[in-house]
Ligand SMILES: Nc1ncnc2c1ncn2[C@@H]1O[C@H](COP(=O)(O)OP(=O)(O)OP(=O)(O)O)[C@@H](O)[C@H]1O
């Protein structure tokens with residue numbers, strides 16, 4: 001539904017995004033995750049035809065966003081970073097206005113407004129002036145205007161920014177519900193949000209894609225790293241040295257033990273090797289007691305930090 005190929009965007013001599021490629025399937029909810037200045041908004045402006053790419057191409061529902069802009073844009077609903085809401089209009093009138101300027105007939109708009117008001121849970125505010133709405137409800141109006149013309153592709157740039165926790169939960173649910181029928185790209189710099197809303201995530205950093213994966217498998221497939229926690233009754237230094245000898249072990253970190261002579265370790269090892277069995281053998285051969293051995297996942301936060309901290313670029 002969305003095909004992005006080799007997109008690069010320069011502002012003057014500054015490359016805001018460099019050689020970005022990814023596809024989004026019909027009905028998929030894709031997260032676009034990156035820290036401030038990563039190039040999320042720039043990419044979204046290119047996807048929606050608001051900015052031309054310096055090179056590369058974008059196809060929406062088969063239409064090229066540059067050479068077939070009108071057809072492509074007909075398929076897109078866009079919630080920009082700052083929504084241009086006409087605050088002196090009522091919610092109802094604003095939605096009607098946005099529908100009309102997108103080429104919908106009066107009849108179509110009249111039928112559609114109650115639908116989007118229902119989807120975005122704006123019933124109570126349909127006759128309110130937008131200027132009177134809270135930030136969260138304005139965001140909903142922003143989403144409502146993005147879907148008024150029934151686009152099959154939705155591009156949402158940080159839809160939950162600045163919203164209180166209760167409304168954030170509802171807004172995320174709303175976005176999740178919009179997937180399925182529609183194809184959705186949602187940008188965020190909030191990690192847990194990605195796990196909650198998205199089936200797949202693209203991580204962007206300094207204008208480049210550093211990872212594309214499902215949130216739950218990002219850790220292992222990306223880094224090829226397994227993390228293990230170990231508790232052993234034995235002298236910490238000796239045990240650590242022994243563990244370091246096991247093939248595939250990259251790092252052994254000692255964590256504070258207790259007075260009962262139990263040593264704790266965090267181990268990072270190459271994924272796929274029979275590492276846990278080998279660690280157990282090593283402990284037993286040393287004549288120590290193995291009290292606990294556990295494989296632990298990496299949180300999205302950790303992955304994100306690792307991916308976006310330049311000292312620690314993932315090695316393949
Ligand atoms: N019109 C512009 N002219 C010059 N530089 C720009 C322009 N727009 C964006 N940039 C730069 O491009 C880079 C990417 O910006 P972009 O807005 O895409 O980041 P972002 O990932 O959306 O960040 P944020 O999380 O802060 O919204 C930044 O370094 C920004 O300063």
Ligand SMILES: [Mg+2]
Pocket residue numbers: 040041042081157
């Ligand atoms: Mg942005």
